[in-house]
Amino acid sequence: MTEEGPRLSAREMIERLEPSLSPRRRVRAVAALLAGLAGTVFVAALWWSEPGPLPGRTHLAFALFTVFSLAWACYGGWLLTRRVPLFATDRVVAAWIGLAASVTTAGLVAVVAAQRGTGLGLPLAIGGLLVAAALVLVVRAHARRAALLRRLRELTGQETGGEER
Amino acid sequence: MTDELLVIRAQLGERAALAELVARWQEPVWTYVRRMLDAERADDVTQEIWLAVVRGLPRLREPARFVPWLFTIARRSVTDRLRGQYARELEARAAGEVVAEDPVEAMVDRAELVNALAGLPVLEREILVLFYLEDLSVEDCAQICRIPAGTVKSRLNRARRLLRAHLEEKGYRP
Incomplete structure (x- = not known):
């Protein structure tokens, strides 16, 4: 057998991987997830707090809007878990954006509910849940990054200590 | 620099570390694929493997076990072809x-x-x-x-x- 090697050099391989590593794709995925989730909560809150009996067509429109937002949220979630790699530092940034988006959504929903006088209990509970979930993600992202940095320091300490492979 | 160190730096988001990891392991991965499959499919499958590696890398829990993890992914792509x-x-x-x-x-x-x-x-x-x-x-x-x-x-x-x-x-x- 003649000596053969990969047709693609390592550099070419990295170039081919570039599209899935581009920052724009990551931002798009995070934006799709957040906009989808925020949209779902907001439209559902509007629907819920709509005063008086609604005609069938309005119900249908609200339902369609909710499904549409939910579909975007699912698409963003699928991108982030299956298609776009979110590294530790990206995760920290994404989690903070998520927290800001959840606080804004919770605030908006609460304002809408207060203006319409439909009771603040449920909107506050849902908003709170959203913010709590975002907070958990922030804490986890920071913890993961800190753990990686700790291990990095341990390993670089070892290497400079003369244990390099 | 050890693989573990490179993997951790790549997991933190350092692009140069990821490139170094690809440069270091591209040939061994290709060799495995080529010995299992024909030359026609070897390059495509290798690229598919690296894509899966890049996507999965943030979730790799044990950076020290990078190599077995890498070949597990490679094997999955090869077995898909040779099912x-x-x-x-x-x-x-x-x-x-x-x-x-x-x-x-x-x-x-x-x-x-x-x-x-x-x-x-x-x-x-x-x-x-x-x-x-x-x-x-x-x-x-x-x-x-x-x-x-x-x-x-x-x-x-x-x-x-x-x-x-x-x-x-x-x-x-x-």
């Missing part, structure tokens, strides 16, 4: 595979091995490539192929027997 062949061979020997306890001890010359590999059944070929060409330990091979270490050893024994028969058939005498 029929794997299934037939596994079925054929479901009854007969015995667990060997003896330590692996055989010297096989790399060049001859590469030449003779193409003629072996996939299960034996795979284990020889991982163990001899990629220099992985029996434990790593077991993790990658998802079989007990004893089965790795017995497959290695059988693979060496087949290889010897194959080489002798071609007129080579050790």
Whole structure:
């Protein structure tokens, strides 16, 4: 057998991987997830707090809007878990954006509910849940990054200590 | 710099570390794929493997176990292509595979091995490539192929027997 090697050099391989590593794709995925989730909560809150009996067509429109937002949220979630790699530092940034988006959504929903006088209990509970979930993600992202940095320091300490492979 | 250090830096989001990791492991991954598949598919499958690696890297929990993880992904892509062949061979020997306890001890010359590999059944070929060409330990091979270490050893024994028969058939005498 003649000596053969990969047709693609390592550099070419990295170039081919570039599209899935581009920052724009990551931002798009995070934006799709957040906009989808925020949209779902907001439209559902509007629907819920709509005063008086609604005609069938309005119900249908609200339902369609909710499904549409939910579909975007699912698409963003699928991108982030299956298609776009979110590294530790990206995760920290994404989690903070998520927290800001959840606080804004919770605030908006609460304002809408207060203006319409439909009771603040449920909107506050849902908003709170959203913010709590975002907070958990922030804490986890920071913890993961800190753990990686700790291990990095341990390993670089070892290497400079003369244990390099 | 160790693989673990590179993996951690890549997981933190350092692009240069990821590039270095690809540069370091692209050829071994390609070698494994090429020994298992024809030249036509080797490059495409290698690219598919690296895409899966990049996507999965943020979730890798044990950076020190990068290499077995990498070859597990590579093996998944290869088995997808050879599904029929794997299934037939596994079925054929479901009854007969015995667990060997003896330590692996055989010297096989790399060049001859590469030449003779193409003629072996996939299960034996795979284990020889991982163990001899990629220099992985029996434990790593077991993790990658998802079989007990004893089965790795017995497959290695059988693979060496087949290889010897194959080489002798071609007129080579050790």
